[in-house]
Amino acid sequence: xxxxxxxxxxxxxxxxxxxxxxxxxxxxxxxxxxxxxxxxxxxxxxxxxxxxxxxxxxxxxxxxxxxxxxxxxxxxxxxxxxxxxxxxxxxxxxxxxxxxxxxxxxxxxx
Amino acid sequence: xxxxxxxxxxxxxxxxxxxxxxxxxxxxxxxxxxxxxxxxxxxxxxxxxxxxxxxxxxxxxxxxxxxxxxxxxxxxxxxxxxxxxxxxxxxxxxxxxxxxxxxxxxxxxxxxxxxxxxxx
Numbered sequence: 001x002x003x004x005x006x007x008x009x010x011x012x013x014x015x016x017x018x019x020x021x022x023x024x025x026x027x028x029x030x031x032x033x034x035x036x037x038x039x040x041x042x043x044x045x046x047x048x049x050x051x052x053x054x055x056x057x058x059x060x061x062x063x064x065x066x067x068x069x070x071x072x073x074x075x076x077x078x079x080x081x082x083x084x085x086x087x088x089x090x091x092x093x094x095x096x097x098x099x100x101x102x103x104x105x106x107x108x109x110x
Numbered sequence: 111x112x113x114x115x116x117x118x119x120x121x122x123x124x125x126x127x128x129x130x131x132x133x134x135x136x137x138x139x140x141x142x143x144x145x146x147x148x149x150x151x152x153x154x155x156x157x158x159x160x161x162x163x164x165x166x167x168x169x170x171x172x173x174x175x176x177x178x179x180x181x182x183x184x185x186x187x188x189x190x191x192x193x194x195x196x197x198x199x200x201x202x203x204x205x206x207x208x209x210x211x212x213x214x215x216x217x218x219x220x221x222x223x224x225x226x227x228x229x230x
Contacts, residue, residue, distance in 0.1 A: 003155070032214070033214075034213065034214030034215065034216060036210075036214075036216035036217070038156075038217075045205055045220040045221065045222055045223050046148075046156065046205070046217070046220055047220075048210055048216065048217060048218045051210055051211075051214070051216040051218070052214070052216070057210060057218060089155065089156050091156075091158075091215070091216065091217075093214045093215050093216075097169040098158065098169060098170070098171055098172065099146070099158035099161070099171070099215045100158065101148075101155060101156040101157065101158060102155070103155050104155040104156070
């Protein structure tokens with residue numbers, strides 16, 4: 001299965017909002033509401049930030065939000081903080097009992 | 111709180127077999143979750159390898175399916191990954207992970223990861 005498509009990098013200044021897109025096809029992002037987003041700091045394990053397209057696990061800041069339109073899911077981070085600088089990966093359930101990740105997006109806080 | 115910990119050799123010879131174990135604490139591996147392996151080559155993105163349910167049912171990434179087996183040991187609360195015929199391209203940090211809840215392959219619990227280098 002092909003990886004989901006994410007921009008290689010995004011950047012923003014502290015306090016601003018940024019959005020990271022995750023584009024799939026109709027048999028993954030388009031068909032299911034099991035889209036998740038992960039934050040990964042260098043040398044650390046991924047951390048679940050969003051699940052079920054727009055739900056936050058307990059303890060995750062409400063500055064992080066998710067949405068989906070058609071075959072594209074999005075992660076929005078509002079009120080950017082220096083600690084948000086990390087790599088972000090999306091993932092989607094697909095219809096053939098396999099898992100797939102996006103290629104990852106490096107977020108730089110200017 | 112569920113915790114996962116990977117263990118196994120950090121160096122494997124080319125054409126050999128990579129074997130890793132994930133030990134689960136703070137919860138039972140017999141609970142209704144899928145348990146996964148995910149890897150990340152140095153400087154690259156995440157790749158899902160496969161998963162196992164407590165019944166022994168498995169699913170695999172089609173690109174790795176011919177070389178991968180995943181097994182479960184309920185008595186030790188562990189699950190394991192075996193990958194055969196490894197090459198340098200299999201050098202990566204290997205993570206074990208569990209679903210956040212029982213649906214959708216959304217991983218809420220991760221081990222710290224273990225680096226496996228394939229080299230002679």
